[in-house]
Amino acid sequence: MKHSILILGGTAEARHLAQRMAGDARYSTELSLAGRTRTPIAHPVPVRVGGFGGAEGLARYLRDERIAMLIDATHPYAVRISGNAAEAARMAEVPLVALRRPPWQLQAGDLWLDVPGIAEAVASLGSKPRRIFLTLGRQELVPFEAAPQHQYLIRSVDPVEPPLSVPHAVYLTDRGPFEEASEADLLRKHDIEIIVAKNSGGPASYGKIAAARSLGITVVLIRRPLLPEVVAVDTVEGVLDHLAHMLPPL
Structure with missing residues (x-):
């Protein structure tokens, strides 16, 4: 058996994470895309395109598909999706980890x-x-x-x-x-x-x-918007380490 993982994507980090997980025998990984981009890049894992119907729809999907871990790897400005992810994870009692890239920092010479x-x-x-x-x-x-x-x-x-x-x-x-x-x-x-x-x-x-x-x-x-306070890491490696810790082999 494998752990079923759902990645909410649309970012380069989500794509890199899917690439790392595609050949991992521990996980059955699915990538979800909102479908706003007409010509998305090809991905090495099954891709689901379109919304879930808010937090309740996503929670239902998590339960129906027996998702073991939800990964929010959406854009740092995707406030609604991240909010729905946090609420759905709570409703479905599914652990959630967010992959949030650090913001750029002001350097000498920046205007x-x-x-x-x-x-x-x-x-x-x-x-x-x-x-x-x-x-x-x-x-x-x-x-x-x-x-x-x-x-x-x-x-x-x-x-x-x-x-x-x-x-x-x-x-x-x-x-x-x-x-x-x-x-x-x-x-x-x-x-x-x-x-x-x-x-x-x-x-x-x-x-x-x-x-x-x-x-x-x-x-x-x-300025970046405020996102839900959830477990968050800032690298793909951080997500993989979190998965290995939270989901031991079946």
């Missing part, structure tokens, strides 16, 4: 403006027209229509449809990781004055932060 949310990020751009690089999820771009005076460079994994109702916007579709040198070239090519980003942490998207530091560009950084 960061820390804001609590998207609305504050829009307001921080000011009334004077600027050239802005938006590196946010598609669902979080609409508020920038309230500041149509700016010129926007917008990068996303999937096309932004419909496009923003602003007169000046250039769209890029690309998937990280992004290196500092290529990010610096992109920023120079488009004469970017301000970057708007989340403090996602991790190396995959840090290139723009390092490039902004080297070029003296301001980064409007949206």
